[in-house]
Amino acid sequence: MLTPKYPTPDTAPTPTMAQPSTAAAPVPAPQMSPVPVAPASNRPTVQLTPGSALALAAGGGAVVLVVGAVLVSLLLAVAITGVSVALCAVVLRSLVKDLHKH
Numbered sequence: 001m002l003t004p005k006y007p008t009p010d011t012a013p014t015p016t017m018a019q020p021s022t023a024a025a026p027v028p029a030p031q032m033s034p035v036p037v038a039p040a041s042n043r044p045t046v047q048l049t050p051g052s053a054l055a056l057a058a059g060g061g062a063v064v065l066v067v068g069a070v071l072v073s074l075l076l077a078v079a080i081t082g083v084s085v086a087l088c089a090v091v092l093r094s095l096v097k098d099l100h101k102h
Helices: 050-101
Strands: none
Touching: none
């Protein structure tokens, strides 16, 4: 029904320990391989003109103002709710206190 699927095992050869030789063999110079060069992209580069930079800055500023207004209004709603709950608690406490006196 539900059987796990295991990945195929690696086929890379396992490294073996090299046997130390007693004779000092000359060390060959390392061969340098050429570095591959990335192909040129066909996509056009983005160039900002002063007008588009100004429009981008104005758009970013508008986004900051809108998000700030939303966050401030949410904070104000929480504050008003807290004050109204506290006021209701005071009124209920005074009503219960008056009921216990009579």
